[in-house]
Amino acid sequence: MKVAIVGGTGYGAVELIRLLNNHPHVTVEKILSHSSSGTKLSEVYPHLSDIIDLEMDALDVEALSKQVDLVFFATPSNISKDYIPKFFELGIRCIDLSGDFRLEDEAEYRLYYEDSLADEKYIKEAVYGLPEINKEKIKDTKILANPGCYPTATLLGLLPAFKHDLVEQDNIIIDAKTGVSGAGRGLSLNVHFSEMNENFKAYKLGSHKHIPEIEQELTTAAGETIQVTFTPHIVPMTRGIMSTIYVNLKEHHSSEEIISLYQKYYKDHPFVRVRNEGIIPSTREVYGSNYCDIGIFSDERTGKLTIVSVIDNLVKGASGQAIQNMNLMCGWDETTGITQLPIYP
Amino acid sequence: MKVAIVGGTGYGAVELIRLLNNHPHVTVEKILSHSSSGTKLSEVYPHLSDIIDLEMDALDVEALSKQVDLVFFATPSNISKDYIPKFFELGIRCIDLSGDFRLEDEAEYRLYYEDSLADEKYIKEAVYGLPEINKEKIKDTKILANPGCYPTATLLGLLPAFKHDLVEQDNIIIDAKTGVSGAGRGLSLNVHFSEMNENFKAYKLGSHKHIPEIEQELTTAAGETIQVTFTPHIVPMTRGIMSTIYVNLKEHHSSEEIISLYQKYYKDHPFVRVRNEGIIPSTREVYGSNYCDIGIFSDERTGKLTIVSVIDNLVKGASGQAIQNMNLMCGWDETTGITQLPIYP
Amino acid sequence: MKVAIVGGTGYGAVELIRLLNNHPHVTVEKILSHSSSGTKLSEVYPHLSDIIDLEMDALDVEALSKQVDLVFFATPSNISKDYIPKFFELGIRCIDLSGDFRLEDEAEYRLYYEDSLADEKYIKEAVYGLPEINKEKIKDTKILANPGCYPTATLLGLLPAFKHDLVEQDNIIIDAKTGVSGAGRGLSLNVHFSEMNENFKAYKLGSHKHIPEIEQELTTAAGETIQVTFTPHIVPMTRGIMSTIYVNLKEHHSSEEIISLYQKYYKDHPFVRVRNEGIIPSTREVYGSNYCDIGIFSDERTGKLTIVSVIDNLVKGASGQAIQNMNLMCGWDETTGITQLPIYP
């Protein structure tokens, strides 16, 4: 199958290229970039020298729809919403790594994305691509809204507890930490090496785009409106997300009981690994891989359940999950091409 | 004044040496180390070559009490509790950077420190050395229990809210992050460079020694029993602590109101800086200095107050605060010798 | 084909496991570890949880020789030399990632490895496994001496110049830099996170084990005795080696001419990439991959040729090259299973 990647100079695109290079059924036919049209990919990314010799082009929907079967969008916010409807009408499936098709609520989108939502028709066609909860819907969709990095780690950590109705509705705290690549390749003083190295920062308290996304999916799972407190932080490292989640249990269950329930919940989901009691995963344990690893601690003393969920933000948090979704959309085994082990150390 | 430092090869000691080198009233007369007795300090720490030429000795309480006026203990847990009483009886003041004299409750100490508490007489003599709340008591004590690094950041972030009775007793979440130097100089796979670099870890969920210390001081401040949920994490950097604290406000106050209250609370405390609205400090902003910087975000939507408090774990979280305490015990200005600006970048 | 890995808790072994997991023709049947016999691999390396469930065993040559076809040694110095001869006599091929079979000269081995060389018979059987120069010999050997990390980067950078007789015999300077994983998993203050982070060190000036290895191979290539000045340094990062090499050209050639000659030299060697004029590779450009990237600068002003050669020390510098050698020994395409792209960023 031939695919195209729009947003060719960003980290999402280059990670798609890395992972698709090992995929047995897919060829990356075209790489599109508005800013680098006419440039060879290896000039922007010398690590691809002598391996991938594509020249980047500007996006031409009509032309592209005749050349490829599926298009990945690895673009900033508020871009894909203008193009994916066109591809949809031309019968081309799209996987959107940006947030344009994740939210269903116009007001929320407007508030957090500062733009108007895509036309309702296409929002309804879109499926939120977290394979561990939406596998069947994903198989049939033509517009796949690939989840955000923080929501992926957070939802995989929280959903089993919500599905089993273990958790109180209030006092859900998500203290999240990301490696710097989550900020992308755009230059900014915030992620200038000398400012970010040997530094640890909190940012966007109460205003991060991923808040409505997490709340939307938790609300669906819980069947009642869920609000969360979410604080993202930046860690002086390139890759990795940890979401440390605090909830109140409706009634006490031991760590062991909850772990057992989580392990059962994820037993048919090859990319989620729930650690045994007393073991908490660190971000390095999923580095470069599509795994989400989860650790559980239930504290009898305080009644709080603490869930630690780690992913590689560029793999399970973006491009790896996009390929997992593509596999499902194409009827292939969901692990095809993304079984790389974590790189350690 | 002449002082001695016990625990000469650890990071607490070497940071005391760095800071005291600029102190106008103090000479480091002796450095004691059980493991490195007979070794020159510069052999262990070549960065002190040609500057400090002391040879380390084993500790001899009698002899030392004739040579110095004050002793710093920068030792692991469960050591100073055997020596400080002896110095006390000989009239020598001690500042203990370890946790041996911080807790008043035998059972808690036994649970978290796995040893018996020091004799009650000396525990009663000891003062918990957080100058921002205990200044007067510190001036008169002969046994100073220097606070832990996490408790320092956390208590300075929480106490004004408790003192003003703004905070609900339940659902206090402290998500704390430390640089690796907090783990000390002892070798362990956990802090082996290749394991810790490009990695982010949570550890000791529900079992860290600093939990009872934080709870003891909050309970005193609140006048009612306070329990907290505390999760420490390690960041791949050498120095810095951030404590991200989540509490429920009894009633809503804006960020601005709370900031104003905090700024007033700390107006006579030169080492605490409360940022204005919308500004959250990062750990680098206090690197190498004795400052504690605090950012405040009150979220009307969720009713949660988020407090971000940062310190340098080795300065305000250990050796700098110890010197601040020494200054108070000696009747000097509390900032003497510790006015170094943060190193940036 | 079934293989075993001896030295199962070290970084060489765990990198073999990562790479072999994607190899179409090979199964890792046994992992041997003296220190961790009886332990499950995932207890030592949680990132392998739910993927590889082998329990490590102590090495039993007889038994192992009936279970596997080929044995990798990823052991410290002076261990494989006692075992590989036994496997050889039992007809089992061995690939040795340690230095035990690299040197031919007893005196040199004794000087740098502080032990006696393996029996001459086996040293003669051993082939130095740098595929880019020894491909034919590698195909037939039963004892493969996998090159050291520094020698791999250095020799690939220097050999074309020597083969074309461009370089003066004297004044060969190799200033090499390695990521910390090169020091292995053994604990030491040198690679304790807080000591090594934000730090850059030179070490083992004039005494590193890789000096005689580099000189032996250059001497063979040049047909005359070559001595080098070699200084290794440690960089505060986990992976990557850069060898910056300075030589005097016998007569001046432009960068372009030398690059052209190098590109021709390596045209049939898929893992060596020679950059075009003005482009110097950085270590990140080969991270996690088996590539060796080379940059060339010929300075007319000084007559010096500077060669910059980068590899991932754990892949092309150890386990990836070992698999490349295995592929050749087994008659497979040399790239089988090791075509992963560099991870970037």
Add this chain to the structure above:
Amino acid sequence: MKVAIVGGTGYGAVELIRLLNNHPHVTVEKILSHSSSGTKLSEVYPHLSDIIDLEMDALDVEALSKQVDLVFFATPSNISKDYIPKFFELGIRCIDLSGDFRLEDEAEYRLYYEDSLADEKYIKEAVYGLPEINKEKIKDTKILANPGCYPTATLLGLLPAFKHDLVEQDNIIIDAKTGVSGAGRGLSLNVHFSEMNENFKAYKLGSHKHIPEIEQELTTAAGETIQVTFTPHIVPMTRGIMSTIYVNLKEHHSSEEIISLYQKYYKDHPFVRVRNEGIIPSTREVYGSNYCDIGIFSDERTGKLTIVSVIDNLVKGASGQAIQNMNLMCGWDETTGITQLPIYP
């Protein structure tokens, strides 16, 4: 004494502010910045909040000359050359941290700085401010050309050998490594965190501005034309420079002999520390301090002398040395205000 700093938002300026804050005889009266005129310093650098409340101004030579006694220029290349002559004529002393007044040769300046040299009159007035060789001249100058970071580390490492005529004129290799702060605060993909972290790069082979500066000073010291091969590299850390220098000895001397000679050479220079035999300094050992630490290895086998010289690029490599020069120019002890110990760890 009142001073001004031009270039207030750069790292050189902020490091001057840090160090001068502890200087007993100096007040920073004005901070000038073209780009941030009208902004409070603490808005650009929140770590200075509540400590330094200056607002930055645009530079007005006339006005400033009435307000301060001395001006530091911490500006990019080709700026101070237009302003310092004006201050000179107004009787105001200037210390220039940029390279505008370091080179005496018009052609060299034009080649490396791509602009015309300042008027000859002022170039002649300027003194190259390496206190360890030019102390007397520095005391009398009104235009102080503060050395570059690489030249400082390199010259302090090489000059004693040249002064004692130990070194051959040819084959001088300087393999230098810097922390990222050397690249300044200007945004660039090269020093974007995700690109530079876990990465090691060589850059500007044969074309770095510091080449003519090093050659000029070595030529003066040697009394004959000296050319060097100089390769700078970037290390993924914020601060620190190591210069690893390779020269041929005219005749062999042991490490011990050369160390002894170096220690004698620097015995009256408090900021240079020459390690004893077998000990090589690392960059961390001078972090945040004005020290230059030197390690020596003379290899009898190859006849090569290897010199390892480390500094903090922002202190001895820039702002600390500028203050050392100011102290000399003002008749104060050269260590005044810059005796901070290295921060370790």
